[in-house]
Amino acid sequence: MQSVKQLVEEQPQAAEKQEEYLLQVSNLRTWFELKRFGLFHAGYVKALDGVSFNLKYGDTITVVGESGSGKTTLLRTILGLAQSTGGEMIFAGKKIDKRKDLSWLHRQVGFVQQDPYGALPPFMTIRQILREPMIINGVPKEEQERRVREVLEEVRLLPVDDFLNKYPHMLSGGQQQRVVIARAIVLNPKLIVADEPVSMLDASMRVEILELMRKIQEDHGMSVIYITHDLSSVRYFSEYVFIMYAAKLVEKTDVESVVKNPLHPYTQVLLNAIPDPDPDNVHRFKEVPPGEPPSLINPPTGCRFHPRCHRFIEGLCDVEEPPAFEPRPGHFVECWLYK
């Protein structure tokens, strides 16, 4: 039997904290094969198509993108829940081999999944829900109860005794979401990946949950990858923002740069579309690019945003895929304008 601490610290090979990065992802691809009549190859859904980034210990990254752009696939691939079809991943200095290292990886990463209302098993009490990951990972029984109380305190479901024996449906949406977070941190992971953790909640609850996650992350020096389509909350939560469009990370930089000086034309329209509460909004139409996000089966040639882009350069943007340029230190953008 192992304690929670041992579980997490036990690491294959040397890989102690000398290196700067917790996670390094290079050129990651996840293509889902499409089969006609369940048999014949009919192409691929290229849900993740050449994604690279580095995540430092203790840092928080937010991935923002439209529905269907591949955000969930990115997280699922990092967790090994979706099979990558190319690229490489190094976690805590260790190159991840999909066949051998998945269960080790799962213990290091807490997952807060999309849709809090479906995330909790309805017939288990909060205590049972929080114990489950520890049972699976062989944490001693005495320690389980102690740890359950500890994480409930951490997510501020107080007094703890009021919640231990409740079932999920007896809790409000915000409280359920805290249970989901408690479950994600119960094994003391190094990384939390959170898929739209607050999109179902109202503004006040959103702020409360995001602040809670921020505090837990800071207290324990965890790294976080947070996925959302709500850019307006990003600023209060993370250091870095990655903008995802059609299975690619088209812009990667720190939050202030994205907000004050967005470079990619897609990021620019995205920012413009976000409303602030203003009584004059009624009298204005929003500027929105024409068209819809492309199919990931047959994405446009060249830059994937070019059919909707108002700064598109003919003969270049529609022909050649832009690589990542770095027009300012630490600000990466996949757009020919910054060649």
Add this chain to the structure above:
Amino acid sequence: MTKDSTANATATSTPDAVAANRPLLKVEDLHLYFGTSFGQVRAVEGVSFELAPGRSLAIIGESGCGKTSLTRGILRLLPQNVSKFTGRVYLNGLDVMQLSDEQFRKQIRWINMSLVPQAALNSLNPVVKVGQQVIEPLLIHDQATKEEAMERAKEVFRIVGIPEAFLDRYPFELSGGMRQRAIIAMALVANPVLIVLDEPTSALDVLTQANIMNALKKIKQDLQLTYILITHDIAISSELADEVLCMYAGQVVEHSSAYRFYREPLHPYAQKLMASVPSLREEKQPDFITGQPPSLFNPPKGCRFAERCHKRFERCDEEPPLFAVGEDLVRCWLYERS
């Protein structure tokens, strides 16, 4: 379908028939309670408001405060377990609460008031073509022949900005944004005067949201519609709202013009709610409201927000009525003498 057939449905339905200052919709002391094994849920408690023709009203408030229930009451789309349903609802002066269910269904719902329901994205029947579903409100009321109805469907598809060819597609072949437009088209198809939109964009991402809001604004301009927009997204609500009805625990706590509400709301709850809205463009730390709304089984005696209120004083142990502040209304003792 022609405009005349709508006009015949009830004598009061065309916008031209509206006397200049008569409200299009008037709700008086509406109560809607649900029976459950734990007791009675008082989802809507004594809600009153008026809405002038051509205006848009946003109904906002935290999850569970009774927004959807209020519109269920207005549109009489009641679940089985209703235990109390009282009050008056006037549409163009006609007391629709006096109508039988049959009359209400024939004369009011879809034809005069229609609904884009919450979580509608998944409400389309997956095995029926979109066009067939959009014309349903016309066919169930014998408003038109199938051919006329399809013509009308083409018209409303154009209005909401969906290519005509999509009439022949199945819901799964449409993106989320297109499906939501189809549902809005369905709400428009019978030419109603009032449309209730319950969280029409909360499942959609920012660009699609902006697109749909543009479409709704355009439709409103062109067709002189009256909207009720329900949402817990305050920034989005300001895209359509001429006035705002803020609810808390089943009651109206503030009914103000958009200018008042988004700039300087009156009620302490509304102030807190505004402070919780994150802003991309301003340097401000959003705030959240500590604690939770009261139980609707057994709401507190005095002001329902008192327990969480930063401005609470002795008076708050008693339930406040709605006080007028200029043209606006607020349920808070702070405004007793204003």
